[in-house]
Amino acid sequence: MKYRIIPVTPFQQNCTLWWCEATKKAAVVDPGGDIEKILLAIEEEGVVLEKILLTHGHIDHVGGTGALKEQLGLPIEGPHYDDLYWIEGLKKQSSMFGFPAVESFTPDRWLTDGEVVQVGEEQLSVLHCPGHTPGHVVFYHQASQVAQVGDVIFNGSIGRTDFPxxxxxxxxxxxxxxxxxxxxxxxxxxxxxxxxxxGYEKKNNPFVSDHRG
Structure with missing residues (x-):
């Protein structure tokens, strides 16, 4: 399975295009905005988008979801149901974070821990990882040893927990x-x-490493 990171929105959120090499079918994870940029990447990679996947309901991760669904008629999978209030509150989020108004949407499939999502012939495992938001999920592709973790953990840091x-x-x-x-x-x-x-974060991340003082 291959992927391409597409930074979007003023927050430079890592929207990611994942695709099955055998079928060229793809999923876009966390289309927070800049839809034209995402569509250009899809065209450049020569893949066919078949679904939208969401890690959690914050606007910089989901802001372009409604527009993308309307334009392409794609199903939305994720996040976990516990993030419903974030998605229902997109209008409030727009005001809170200074984003332009975005289109509302309802996921076609809420995800739970241990489920899988299909992308072409490939499967992504779903891990429910609450904390940053209650309904945050992670997508993990075991064969290629790659995970999309949203705002759970970063290079050298961890997600904020001061939001509702x-x-x-x-x-x-x-x-x-x-x-x-x-x-x-x-x-x-x-x-x-x-x-x-x-492995690097386990040893070096000051918030969760084995060597934390």
Whole structure:
């Protein structure tokens, strides 16, 4: 499975295009905005978009979802149902974060821990990782050892928990119990900033490393 990171919105959120090499069928994860930029990447890679996947309901991750669904008629999968209030509150989020008004939407499929989503002939495992938001999910492709982690963990940092529904102990548990149980070699794409590996963060991330003082 291949991927291409497409930074979008003034927050430089890592929207990602994933695709099955055998079928050229693709999914876009967290289309927060800049739809034209996303559509151009799809055209450049020569893939066929078949669904939208969402890690959580914050506007910089989902702001372009409604417009993309309307334009292409695609199903939306994710996040977990516990992020419904974030998605229902998109108008308020637009005002809060200084975003232009965005189109509302309702996911076609809410995701739960342990489910899989299909992209062409490939499968992504779903890990429910609350803390940054209650309904945050992670998408993990075991064969290529790559995970899309949204705003759970970053290169050298972790997600904020000061928004409504944030839960710092839950976030730490999600990272240590869910993500760090995967292979150290797993490369993860965070919601913002550069990629890293779980093994590197396990040793060096000051918020969750084994050597935290």
């Amino acid at each position: 529904g944030g839960d710092h102990p839950a976030l730490i548990s999600s990272i240590k119990d869910k993500l760090f149980s995967l292979s150290d070699e797993v490369v993860f794409i965070p919601g913002h900033g550069p990629v890293s590996t779980l």
